[in-house]
Amino acid sequence: MALTFLVLPVVAVFARVPPGDLVSALGTEAAKDALVVTAKTNLISMALILAFGTPAAYWIATRDTRLRDAVVTLVELPLVLPPAVAGIGLLAAFGRLGLLGGTIEALGIDIAFTQTAVVLAVTFVASPFYVRTAVAAFESVDPTLPAAARTLGAGPARVFARVALPLAAGGLGAGAALAFARGIGEFGATIMFAGSLEGRTQTLSLAIYEQFDLDFDVALAISAVLVAVSGTVLLSVKLLTRWRSGSTTPIPFAPSTRTSS
């Protein structure tokens, strides 16, 4: 009953236009450009989120509880922030007249209306999804395993790379998938902070917004792509979480067998 209400708009995206027309609408220049911009900016964002978010999450997960709770709350803030507020915040911080705007411009870095701005917006709104899931994943690693590795003479870096990381991999993957899904759907902060220019800063969500009153079929086609991607992401999160719950039981010593090979 309530399910029908939730499912109907998703089905309607596919029902209103025949599949053949959806494919041809996707072939339009606007749709292709948006796909490229979204793929490029989101891959860069994901690389940044993984590179900086993983050590940060591990650091948070291994701190004592009071400090950890405070840091986690800070990290989670962008998660609950309305996108419009995120856009205003990014402008106030990194805009040309913002807090760091002058410094950044002095360094010769151009952010306004560039793909860098899109990457910043996506990273800002998407990273909490990864970090909070990653913290939980690192926390669910059986603490006796890293401890055992330490007694066997492994340094902290080695314990992180060879024990904690492989054991938390399922959770990290799930977090990355969630962050990716949020990132490709980013709209509010991007349109406020990066503007909208086809082939440069116009992502799929922004293209839907522009095409909505130009060519509704193209808007539907792009929406259908995003529905498909979101569905795939959701499915992989489910699979990864199942794998994680299997990998955190204390029995398997999978990392050590990998080390010896």
Add this chain to the structure above:
Amino acid sequence: MRHRLAPLVLALVVIAFAASAASAPAAAPPLTIYAAASLTEVFKALDPAESYNFGGSNALETQIRNGAPADVFASAAPLNTQRLFKAGIVDKPVTFTANRLALIVPKSNPAGIRSIYDLRSKPVKLVVAAPAVPVGGYTLTVLRKMGLSGVLGKVVSRESDVKAVAGKVALGQADAGFVYVTDARPVSDHVTVVRIPAWAQPRVRYEIAVVSQSPNKAAAQAWIRMVLSAKGQAALRNAGFLPVPKSST
């Protein structure tokens, strides 16, 4: 099973509707007026009692075409009202005001723009409205008349309405943007106006029409008469709009 679902989904929609209706005042329902973003300040000052939806005229046209519950549609270009008129969605539109374009730059003027022609020679982050938005179309006309269509290569963002263009410039995020002269006024603390010569000005005509399906047709027609009256025209002129030229009445 299937026949039991439909009423429940409908119930959800009805509850959502009732919730939104409950918040509206009961006496003398205000008109719902869909108007071009450039009319934001002047319409609100002229009649604060109505409920407004301001935006790009093209987006408003699409919303009305898709059944949005508007009583009146005021567009910044005849194209949008005329298309709805031909489709039988609005009654016959009338021209009610006119406007001119201007280039605005932030007060700090980081790109050093003093004339329109500076757009050609200097590196500049130029913001315009999307071509389907009336002011975006007018911008293309100005640039074509001035032989400056090449500066479109310096466009960094195509915004969905004129207020978004004005905002990006007022914020200092963009170096320059094309807006109506009337949009420069509300942000005059933050921007400097660079004039566009009269010979390069496009014919900017605003049209207004009653939505044919409106349940408040008499009130909507009265409201349009008020805009066309001496009081309405004075308010528009004070905001910087131009009187309707004799030729297009």
